[in-house]
Amino acid sequence: xxxxxxAESIVLVALVLFGYVALKRYVHYRQxxxxxxxxxxxxxxxxxxxxxxxxxxxxxxxxxxxxGVVDRYILTFIRAHMPASLHGFFNGVTVAGSALTVVPVAVxxxxxxxxxxxxxxxxxxxxxxAAAALAVYLIKTATGRARPALWETExxxxxxxxxxxxxxxxxxxxxxxxxxxxxxxxxxxxAMALALGWTSLVALSRLVLGVHWPTDVLAAMCxxxxxxxxxxxxxxxxxxxxxx
Numbered sequence: 001x002x003x004x005x006x007a008e009s010i011v012l013v014a015l016v017l018f019g020y021v022a023l024k025r026y027v028h029y030r031q032x033x034x035x036x037x038x039x040x041x042x043x044x045x046x047x048x049x050x051x052x053x054x055x056x057x058x059x060x061x062x063x064x065x066x067x068g069v070v071d072r073y074i075l076t077f078i079r080a081h082m083p084a085s086l087h088g089f090f091n092g093v094t095v096a097g098s099a100l101t102v103v104p105v106a107v108x109x110x111x112x113x114x115x116x117x118x119x120x121x122x123x124x125x126x127x128x129x130a131a132a133a134l135a136v137y138l139i140k141t142a143t144g145r146a147r148p149a150l151w152e153t154e155x156x157x158x159x160x161x162x163x164x165x166x167x168x169x170x171x172x173x174x175x176x177x178x179x180x181x182x183x184x185x186x187x188x189x190x191a192m193a194l195a196l197g198w199t200s201l202v203a204l205s206r207l208v209l210g211v212h213w214p215t216d217v218l219a220a221m222c223x224x225x226x227x228x229x230x231x232x233x234x235x236x237x238x239x240x241x242x243x244x
Contacts (some may be wrong), residue, residue, distance in 0.1 A: 058219040062145065062161055071213040075148055078207050090205040097165040097202035103129065106172045113179065120235050121179040125172065128228040132171035135223060136164045148210055162220040163203065163212045170199040170224025178232045199224070 095101065106129045113122035136158075145161035158164065177195035181188025203217035 058215050058222065062143070062215050062219070071148075071215055074214045075207060075210065078204075079210065082208050087208065090208040093201055093205040094165060094209060097169040097205065099133075099164075099168060102168045102172050106175075109176055109179070118179070118183070121182055124179060124228070124232055124235060125175045127231050128171040128175040128224075129168065131227045131231065132167050132224050135227065136162060136167050136220075139223075140164070145213075145216070148213055160212055161216045162223055163206050163217045164220075165206055166199065166203045166212075166217045166220035167224040169202045170195075170221050171227045172224075173198055174225045174228035175232070178228060 106125050110122040110125045113119075113125065139162055140158040143159055143161045145159045147160040173195040174192070177188070177191035180191035199221055203221055206212040206217050207214060
């Protein structure tokens, strides 16, 4: 298993580097006016490529039913080693990552950004939430993956793949972190680190409660983060083209 993990990591790095170089060459020859933007946002572009490739790999494994043994082992391990005293805390985290919390937060944030006349940032937050919700609905409907049944758990709507809580949280908090970076550039990295930490906590809460497989939340983190970054890049490209 370790050898396979190392080999897949090497392939991932190679694919990301190849994709970035290919995109850079394309921009150089076909879209030279985007060259400066690509160089300035190269970390975001490489992040998009990583999320796309990792997400595609997880999707492939789930659809081919190749991740069952690893999923079951990780979930059982968490169940056996997570202190029972923390279950209440993770229940609270799950509620905080639900649509009942994420949607009002996104709406309030968008309204606040509009009040500050930051229309692009307001669009980023609302579009990220809407795209994440649509993607989760379509993928859940298409895959129909059964939820874990290793122990008795609370019932949640829809199939197991991907985790809706994690996808919506990842999309909204990543969008908010990107907005924070636009408004206060010095805080951008800290905001993104907090967004990643909170998304990971929501993802872990779904595993502690036993309502999702590990690959469900991993794919959801990739999907939600990818959506916010992709929309942010699209807004930047549109603004860059309009300013020429």
